[in-house]
Amino acid sequence: MLNSFLLLAEAVFYFGTMVTLFGFRNRIGLGVFVCALGAMHFLETYLASVFYVALPFGMVSPGSAVLFSGKLVMLLLLYIKEDAATVRQPIYGLLLGNALMIGLVLILRLHDIAPLPDGKLPDIAFIDKMGWLMAWGTSLLFIDAILIILLYEKLGKYLRNALFTRILVSVACVLTFDQAGFFTALHFIAGAPVAVFLGGWFAKMGAALAFSIMLVAYLRWFEARQIPAPRGLSDIFDTLTYRERYEALVEQAGRDGLTGLLNRGRFDSDGEAAVAASLRTAKPLSLLIIDVDHFKSINDRFGHAEGDKVLKSIAALLGEIVSPEDQVFRIGGEEFAILCSRPHPAARLLGESIRHAVKTSTSTSRFDITISAGISTVGETTRCLADLFALADQRLYKAKSTGRDRVVGEPGGNEADGRNTWTRPERSVGA
Template sequence: MAVSNSLLLVAQAALYFTVMMTLLHRRKSIGLGVFMCALGVMHFLETYLASVFYVQLPHGIISPGSTVLFSGKLLMILLLYVKEDAATVRQPIHGLLFGNFLIVGLVMILRNHETVQVVAGREPDIAFVDEMGMLMVWGTILLYIDSLAIILLYERLGRWLGRHFALRVLICGALVLTFDQLGFYIALHLVSDAPLSVLYGGWVAKMLATVVYALFFMAYLALFPAGEQKAGPRRFRDLFDVLTYRERYEDLLKTSHLDFLTKVSHRSQFDTTAQDLILATTANGHCASLILIDIDHFKAVNDTYGHQAGDEVLATVARVLRDNQRSDDHIFRYGGEEFVIVSQRMGAEAAQSFSDRLRRAIEDVTRDAFLEPVTVSIGIAAAPLEGRDLATLFEIADRRLYAAKAGGRNRVVGPLSEPVPVPV
């Protein structure tokens, strides 16, 4: 019996997920209201099943209403937030809150009617209505808290787990559903004297449901990986104002300063941040290096193979720079075929070795990627040894870069390799 009940619960979860995800996936053509209505109409059934309908599983006694329907609803609310934004997801959250309070308010008035018996033996069970009303009020408050909590947790976990969607869903679902199980059990115990086994059995079932729904979500994302267009930002005056578009805004901040082709910071970032990076490092008693890199014979690449080939060369060189980047390195595309690296906590000797390693890596990678290897010439200036002012350091590095070009290209010139005169 326990095994057959487990299979039936999985079938219920699969049916619930398939229907709800189909409605969510088709929301652009059939409207989001269809998904929201389907999400909301089952709240009474969830509460009823959670209060009176229990089945035996291998680990204990559970309610399908709480395990399948409520857990699924909460995770669907989270997925709606991920797919849309806070402005959209607050609609079903607030709608469920106000709608269920409305039901309870209407029932409180209805129970005062003087009823007549139409069918023998059939009379309204006012005690059951009162019990359900209390559970629905408490369950609605919990759902509201749960919905906000799971979204806030998802946002917070994004700082550490990034786009690991399944792991974030698992952690959010486990924490929030644990809180929900405890909260609803307290009300259920007060109303119907439910035994402690209901608390434990329901908690285990909700943890398993979280895993099952997370797997369903990953299967859905694997089948439908394409991104979707989102509406533009709007203003709000509640908690959702903080949540709306936060991840997309943070993503924009991460990418807005990047050069589109090379995926490294562009010239304006160098102009606005490089001086502060050098000063912040030297002020703490550490060394810094400014490394200027220029691709050799780049004009000949464009002239011979075309600008598309030139773009591929730029992108490949930039990728090598990124692949060798330390946490204290800041890479900029200065212009054309020139790149600048501001390396904090790196002295002249380390910068010389690091630059030569970059030079060899670029030559090795491009030898395999293109018809002939691409080489670079590199000039280095060291701070505070040769100054702290960005303009001074850049001029020193630029002179050494030209010395590297004049010396035959494909080489590194720094403070330790060639004493190029520096401005006083």
């Protein structure tokens, strides 16, 4: 009876202290709460490996039943009241911190250790056991934290107005999974008996109930903001796993540093794919190559900084004029390219719109800015990106040589009426 009371007292003390720190996050910073959360990790693991008390239903460790369960509930609280981008920080911090600890211990083993005056030496075996248990426990926590958040959101679809049930089911399910995973490590590393698994599971179910009651009470009585509506699972998972950062890096890697447009490498790869898709589906695809007239003289007379401003202003203008499905690239110093799913006449109209917008919107009191453009469309004679580019570049050269500030896109072959008249590759090409 005394052990049960003490476990409940530990849970209340832990929860009360942590939510107090969380409640003052706007005054003292969220970092205080997160550091306090991480500081308990060693004690949780140590107690879970050696410190057990007897209850009627089995052997129970306060480290696992109270401290670890409480940490998981605190991470759920952090997610509920903040967001996935915030809660992933302590999750990854704990995981990487334990990986760092293992790496350092492996290096420390190489030291020639000097004994203390009383002859004591460090217990490397103990450090090894604790290190691997902490690494295993943190790996489980990493999975647990993501699972509990995704389960909480999934249940929100059915239990949006039953917050207590939603939290209790989420916590109980994930703690059951965690108990099975952590007991496996305890059994092989510390020789824990089956009674530890059963006692620990019963204790964690009790902890799930107690912490869920306290969490719902805290949310309703001490947090003024509304609980957010259920969010998309895929978006949450992408955020928790930093996938959106990865995609942003991939996207940024293909961007021009000055204008932010897609670069020449992306033009080559995306252009080939777009031409292949156009041939496969018989949907129109046109290419516009745009060149800033007399750009070298702007650099020579007014400096490269002014030239950079011109390129940025034209890039911004192109982004405003084209459709969202069109792709805009900077493929050279003052040369831009646009891939658009439009037939030839529509692409020519787009080119004229761009020419007029550049002339009226970007010119300055010091100099006028105009552009020349050449246009080509996928057809019988332009069945790869190289042919499409060569034809558009040829027409751009004609625009430059015949006075500039113009768009050249003389239709030829199947460009005459702006329609792709070829059939799918496996069939004969129409006239």
